Amino acid sequence: MGSPYLRKCVALGQGGIIGDTPSQSFQNNSAFFVDTGTQYARLWADWPTLQPSSDPNLLGVKPGPFDILDSQVQAANAIGISPVITIWRCPTWASGVTTNEPGTNKPPQRHTPAAVDANSPYIKFVGHLLTRYAGAAWSGSQGTALAIELCNEPNYEMWPLYTSTGSDNISCVVAQMISNAQAKHDGLGLSFPLLFAPGTSDSTANSASVMPYNTFTSNLLGILMDTLAFRPGNWIGWSHHNYNDIEGGLWGASRTQVVRSKLIAKGWTGTSGAPGEQPPLIYLTEGGARLNAIPPPATTNQAVAILTARDRLKNYADGNGVAMFSNYLFYSSPTFDSGLRDPFVSMTGGAARPAYTSVWKPMPSW
Secondary structure (H helix, E strand, O other), X not given: OOOOOOEEEEEOOOHHHHOOOHHXXXXXXXXXXXXXOOOEEEEEEEHHHHOOOOOXXXXXXXXXXXXXXXHHHHHHHHOOOEEEEEEEOOOHHHHOOOOOOOOOOOOXXXXXXXXXXXXXXXXXXXXXXXXXXXXXXXXXXXXXXOEEEOOOOOOOOOEOOEOOOOOEOHHHHHHHHHHHHHHHHHHHOOOOOEEEEEEEOOOOOOOOOOOOHHHHHHHHHHHHHHHOOOOOOOOEEEEEXXXXXXXXXXXXOOHHHHHHHHHHHHOOOOOOOOOOOOOOOEEEXXXXXXXXXXXXXXXXXXXXXXXXXXXXXXXXXXXXXXXXXXXXXXXXXXXXXXXXXXXXXXXXXXXXXXXXXXXXXXXXXX
């Protein structure tokens, strides 16, 4: 029981790509990946930054908007790190929306694309990322990625979650994203990068701004597998975030296994992984123990929470089918304090926390 191959990943912050937090760039964290033996890095393909206008020529021009992501992928590859590249936000030219969502105040860049069909700008952007980071498999590649993740926490970040009549909108959009992205991937004849989706937030909150993870997962799978008759190929993996599983400690119920049970019930297969792994596989592309969500002493209990979560994944049924275990951030964020190190602010700080030295660094990875 448990996961035989638990791939260790650190997700860096979006600021390393959009440029407002240089401490979150891969180059400023590369030494920590080496020091801790972390083999996977989660980076961000911020669509508004990388394609600020609808001009398709921007995707290929060098120097150009992609230089910052190219440089980080190449820096990771140079030391043997395989990135997971997550598509984040939507440019206003691709959504047609320029104002915040009424009621929730979510910004326009969090709106879903106006279209996600096979010929849409979104799917063309997915296709560009697949070829750009296909390594030797594609002429003109700018590096090699393990996977392109199609979205980030759509049930929490994106909008609108519901139609004007109150029915589920976000699951319909994400289902089409997944189906059409797989068709694009297959049409390119690629094996790698893989596709990961949907990067679900594990929140159980239920409001106009958040759809509970279990509701979203059920609805999404129903639309994919029943309505669209989608059948996942060998190159697509289910991704999920697991903050609450980590913060729940030894006795908390596993939300990850709730998701996996839904995958099994709907016949989701996807990536097969390595010999001995138990499909359907789940890639935990973001997680951690937020200091404001655990009892004091917070940095000590952060280490305990991460160690306990890993033990559950490796040695108990909680880990069945789990293929990747991630922590969000090395350098922590003052506004989202889950990092393995203190925040790096104004050239000061950044000291290692117990979670870094006594848990993450000695933790083996496959």
